[in-house]
Amino acid sequence: MTSDKWKWVFYAVLGIVLVILIPLSPRYVQTLAISIIIYSIYVCSTNLLTGYTGLVSLGQAIFWGSAAYLVAILTTHGVVKNFYLVFLIAILSVMIIGAAFGVLALRAKRLYFMILTFAFGHVVWSIAMYALQPVTYGFNGIRDILRPDLGLSWSLENNSNFYYFTLAVGALCFFIVSLIIHSPFGRILVGIRDNEHRMIALGCNTFLYKFLSYIVSAIIAGVGGILFAYFNGYVNPSELHWVWSGEALMMMFIGGIGTFWGPALGALVFTGLRYWVSAYTMYWFGVEGTIFVLVVLFFRGGISGFITDLPRRKIPSKP
């Protein structure tokens, strides 16, 4: 029962911090919190695919970036102004892209799957960078994306309002992922991750489950990308670059792969560190890489693994 008690304490503290303390904090804390939540959503999608389904993809940025670009193109070129319509178009497009790439990529196994997603990622990046340059402005990216108008009296130009909006969407994404991983569907995904041959022997159509997991993960990454485009107001091709896909995997790993709160922890540490380190040095990649190497070598379970292992470590109590 004690672990249950701690769980409720954790949720209560988390709730108080997220709902009350952060909106009361200075503006830069809010901004930082918004980016942490948005990155959490992105890493959460990676975690569903890699942590729970066991598919290592280097193409997650395709969905994040495509959704962000769609928002940018639709709103800045004045094609569609309505937020709900933009959201719907972006999500549907990401779903279609996910379905197309998923069908193709999932024919390959393990490392070949990863390289295929990597190749798709590069194709999409090249399209944004060169082929569609008149629309995407290539390397320069798209600027001046305005905050969305929800059609309510509640304006998202206000930073703390935008924070609440992001928090609500983020909570919804985490709630959906929680439902998925605790459902029979989610258990099957974990089964595929742990032993795909056995799942096939049990009569499970593993391709279908992996495909569905891929699409759901694409949609969630897309939601993150949409929020990012509105929040950042600026989208450039690095949002589609495979390095950003790799960073999602790193954040997931630092937080704790295949754990529910891992993505949020990873995004928190990643964003917080980047904010702090950027004040001292421009070599963020080097710092990030070094931290990651240390995590893989010494804390293989990430932060989540470290925390859950704490009670099991025999710490001699004071006499």
Place this chain on the structure above:
Amino acid sequence: MELSVAITQLLNGIALGMLLFLLGAGLSLMFGLMGIVNLAHGSYFMVGGYTGLSVLEGTGNFILAIFAGAASGALLGFLTERFLMRRVYGLRHHEPILLTFALSLILSDFSLYVWTGIPRWVQPPSFLSSSIDMGGIFYPAYRFAIILAGVLVFALLYWFQEKTRWGAIVRAGVEDKEMATGLGINIPMVFTLVFCLGAFIAGFGGFVGSPILGLHTGLDFEVIMLALAVVVVGGIGSLPGCLATCLLLGLADTFGKVFWQKYASLTIYVIVVIVLLVKPAGLFGKKS
């Protein structure tokens, strides 16, 4: 297209293919032997190029610079294998990948710190800076030298793999690691050797290719994509297959730039996607 242009582009494609071979041969061997994708391989290429540049500026000796570039690659390969990869063999396959990814980020910033981000071009040595006249078509001698270097490295590697005792041990490792270990072969030692060799060739290629590709920030991430393309299109386990793939991709990329400039950067990846879907083991792969 005029014949002279076609021949020039053909030679350009072959030269690029040879550079791809220098880059991809080691990666392909590592993938075949250890089953890992080394995302830091492009970094060996770039660091090799920069190190060679520094030595060239310091001594003015092009040959010495080539060896310095190759040696810096080999040193990085040795350190990677000995101190990082050795700890993660046999774990889930994302740990080695992410470890090499992290390493590539570190090396990318390291190069930015040491050599700054200003794009650099290496001048070919004076005895190769002229053009060769082939009945009215002038072609840079340096690119011929690259083609020659590629052929030479291929021949040496082929001889090493097929005719020497060490080559036989590496082949045995690719075929069946457990059996090779059972026969008393020191497999961890073989892993280190292959890592050093692959990184040596990549560092060599990095400097030799720098007069053509240039040296700039992000070069590592650009070339690792090409190297991965070589590995998956060619498949693992065949050195001549690897060379053929490199030439194919080099020619495809070069002629892609001539015919559909706007989509040229896609040519190689379209080939990758098609090959992986139609023939998942690669064009010359022995096993899936």
